[in-house]
Amino acid sequence: MLSADNLAFGYHGKPVGSGVSIDIRAGEVLCLLGPNGGGKTTLMKTLLGLLPPLAGAVRLDSEDVAAWPRKRLARVVGYVPQAHAAFFPFAVSDIVLMGRSAHVGLFAAPSRHDRAVAALALETLGIGHLRDRIYTEISGGERQLVLIARALAQEPRILVMDEPTASLDFGNQLRVLGRIAALAAAGMAVVLSTHDPDHVFLCGDRVALLHGGRLEAIGAPEAVITAAALKRVYGVDVQVVELPDHATRICVPAVEELRPRRPATP
């Protein structure tokens, strides 16, 4: 559906990465994993059309989107930024309603239909009760869900999420990942960046490992996230362990490296 075709990306002509080809399919979660500075964020901004490609192209259903007006792109691709503190105390319902801007005429205000779509987006994520709350007064996890609801109100086919679990507590991380998996199960294509390989195992259908602006590997999480790959990319020793249920894997740091054994006391 959405594809990067031999893409080079960067800021003001300075390349951050190049030669990246990926395609994003309906109903799957594609995770971008890699160290800081590896090019995850820049790649996502280029996929969103916020940065022009330095080479190659971003295609949607094999059509180059470079010349598309923002409005047309926003009807297909929704962006979920990291939960931030807003500058003004908007009501949650107003924030979500802003997701409708690609469907609202330039001089118009949102219609009853737009309000209904925004309300449905909140309900879909199970946060309908937040609608009259002030965005700046709710928790970080709730804000992240509100921003996902705003992107859903765009009625896109693809969601691009910038570290949706960053700065959330443990419970909220899992709740947000659960919602993301549910959205994909309902047919949404999801691209998300993350710093946590365990999250890829939890909700990723495929993972793209980005390192130094290059695509190291792309494929099923079990195939891509190996002790050797993590050592190569992050430079740390970890074990990738399959849990007894044979369904989940987790990454466990090599403990010796973190806590050198003390000599036994006599």
Next chain:
Amino acid sequence: MRSGGLLRLGLPSLALLLLFVASFAVGRFPVAPHDLLAVLWAKLSGGASGVPPAVETVVWQIRLPRIAAAALIGAALAAAGATYQGLFRNPLVSPDILGVAAGAGLGAVLGIFLSRSVVVVQALAFLGGLGAVLVVYLIGAAMRGRDPVLVLVLAGVAMGTLLGSAISLVKVFADPYNQLPAITFWLLGSLTAITLSDLLPILPVILVGLLPLYLLRWRMNLMSLGDEEARALGAETRRLRVVFIAAATLITAASVSVSGIIGWIGLIIPHAARLLAGPEFSRLLPAAMLLGAGYLLAVDTLARTMAAIEIPIGILTAFIGAPVFLWLLASGRRGWQ
């Protein structure tokens, strides 16, 4: 939300109406309420008012232009301030952030220095304000690739300082007996001796500036999310930013060209309006305009009645504005967090 409409616009409207009446009545030449009613009724019905002609003159020739000017300029500065604050995502921004006040100041000061007529001084102020912002905008556009909003603000600060120095330079050379007082008075802002013929040229300009703000009132919310988010939501931010800056600059330049520099209104009134109506721009804009009109009307009425001489409005708005601002800062944090 709907039930809040009465509080949001009803109370400020009522307060503004009372201020109108009060402002007509008080002053060096008090007009009794029943005389005021008689004068108004006479105008509406076309009959004779039965009050002394001097009263009619005061009401129509002196008070009306001044009240209309205060309400118009107060509403205009508040609208421009609300726009700039949303656009620059910063509640500490005032309408002169991009140098419009300093540009208008330099234009007016040059006009006074060159002993030109009032009309020329006003025109120079207007053009100076527009010119300053245009230069700032072009600098911002030339520095592609950086945060466009930050570049604009910093270029505006630099431009403001530069123009401020130019104003000081002109003041050094100005005739200290004739020109300097006029320059000082202009820079402090005043509605003294304003006439309807001063207002008529700026009224259409302000309306032309307000029109896009009204039409794009819902879109404005997107701008306050920041450039990238707004674009990802489907907004063509570069074009919208040009329109909003042009509209707010037009409004501000037209206002200060007749009133001189009146500070603080564009800064604190949008805060107060946000406390009353919330940050959503289609609700914020009318609330800010009502409060701005009422506030400047009240302050101008004070300016002409407090003391034997007229107190420049800029001094009063600062005396009132700074403590109010600090109070807002300390208590009503909801306004900008």
